[in-house]
Amino acid sequence: MVKMLTDLASNLLGRKIGKWSVNKKLSGTANLGGGGFSSGYIAKADDGTVGYLKAINIHYAFQSTGKNFADLMNEITGDYIHERDLLAYCRDQGLDRIVAAIDGDIHHEPGHFIPVPYLVFELCEKGDIARHSQMASPGLAWRLRIFHGACVGLAQLHRHGIAHQDMKPENVLVFQDDISKLADLGRSTKNESGARFGNPCDGGDMAYAPFELWYRVNHPEWDVRRRATDLFMLGGVLAFLVANVNLLSLTLGKLPLNMQPRTNLNLSGWSGTYDALIPTLRRCLCEAVAEIVSTIRNDMRYPIERMLLWLCEPDPLRRGHPETVGQTFSDRYSLERIITVADRLAIDARIPERK
Incomplete structure (x- = not known):
């Protein structure tokens, strides 16, 4: 099973994820509000919109926690849907002091066993206050x-x-x-x-x-x-x-x-x-x-x-x-x-x- 788990989420640079072309990998996710078990990228949409793409790294989570893979998949997918839906609610309610998610989906790629749930946020070029x-x-x-x-x-x-x-x-x-x-x-x-x-x-x-x-x-x-x-x-x-x-x-x-x-x-x-x-x-x-x-x-x-x-x-x-x-x-x-x-x-x- 482990040999089938390729680390796609950490290797999205140069790939097309949905309508997003992944142009740059960031050294860390925290400076753009990332979080645990995720990889951060700068991506550009087909219409020219630039955003921050947070890819959930299920491979890394599996290696780090040692949890049963099926249980971990269900847990991470549930967490992803929870955050995605909460962000959509905030956007629909006009909460303008909450960083907006502008897209999101679960990416499947041929030849890769593990899907990559991702969210794309409005780009924050100045980063977080810890590193400002x-x-x-x-x-x-x-x-x-x-x-x-x-x-x-x-x-x-x-x-x-x-x-x-x-x-x-x-x-x-x-x-x-x-x-x-x-x-x-x-x-x-x-x-x-x-x-x-x-x-x-x-x-x-x-x-x-x-x-x-x-x-x-x-x-x-x-x-x-x-x-x-x-x-x-x-x-x-x-x-x-x-x-x-x-x-x-x-x-x-x-x-x-x-x-x-x-x-x-x-x-x-x-x-x-x-x-x-x-x-x-x-x-x-x-x-x-x-x-x-x-x-x-x-x-x-x-x-x-x-x-x-x-x-x-x-x-x-x-x-x-x-x-x-x-x-x-x-x-x-x-x-x-x-x-x-x-x-x-x-x-x-x-x-x-x-x-």
Whole structure:
């Protein structure tokens, strides 16, 4: 069986995939919102449209996971259809801060046993914020404008009952005129019974996940379990933008080993309740945020510190803008007030600091 599995997805350069001529292979997929088990290309359609083609690499997934091949095919095909349909829904609903998929299909080629599911996205020539050249330049105005766009994109998803679940710097792309959009809905889920990626372990990159997931807290309410996670990750994006740091690791690193998450590398980690840990986590978060804002201009420190503490609050029931969280019978995770504050931050950052 293994000898029949040729790695077509990694060798599409020069081929015709549907109406797309594959002209360039990219060294990595993350800079264009790729994701795991995929290969990235620049492709040109018959009508001259240029896009980013993400080819799902079933061959690599099989080699990496060792799963039963038939089961893996079903799993990856299901994941592909889930992402394709979710992207089509976002496009049809006019979610303009979500990177648009402009085509997609499952490519079969004679002589190759494994098909290649693929999606073609609008081309982002400037890449993601993790690798953007502007991150090497001083100043907050550009960074906070990008953050505001990420807030708008996440709010668009949430209004339609979608949780992104993998908000991180690599999934915030910068387009022409510095318009930022959210990419990679491969781990996103909908607030529907039986929705794909709706289980507690189905989130995205744990390097950016909220504290409660590290301590295996699974809240029964969907909004708390999913949208609160997105808010925390949005705060992580802000921390990266203003100081190029990972807020999660910075905060957890301030805990003693016996209060850090219990993992295979730390068997002496926390065994108590999460609620009992929250006050200590909150103190460590305040220390981490203070370090982050100490590197930026004085007049912007307090509003950015406040935003980080709102979004990354250890108690998911208190996470978000305090006036929104505290309102009875309201949408506790609405991002409307967060967007308003983010917009003001971006405007204020354009004004030179008074000496």
